[in-house]
Amino acid sequence: MRTLFPFACFECRVAFKRPWPADRSGTRKRPRCGGPAVGLSRKFKAPARSNVAQWEKVKFLVHHGFLFQSVGEPYPRTLRAAREFVKKHRL
Ligand SMILES: [Zn+2]
16 A cells, blocks of 8 residues: 655645655645645644644745654744744754
């Protein structure tokens, strides 16, 4: 069985699991909305769809290259903490 990874669509605030794309682009088109979904580390746990603040935080982190890969400390819990986190770990 192939390893599945979470793919997140920020427009819809949903994540779904699929194998990593063969083209290695790291993104998949989400069938439901046609939008791009970004492939993340298997450590990623999707927030509830209604939790807009958490999705904003995830989007911010992903935009800065943090795909929930290990960086030696837990990922921040708030957007505010995420701003500090990004500065500290700058990829
Ligand atoms: Zn979508």
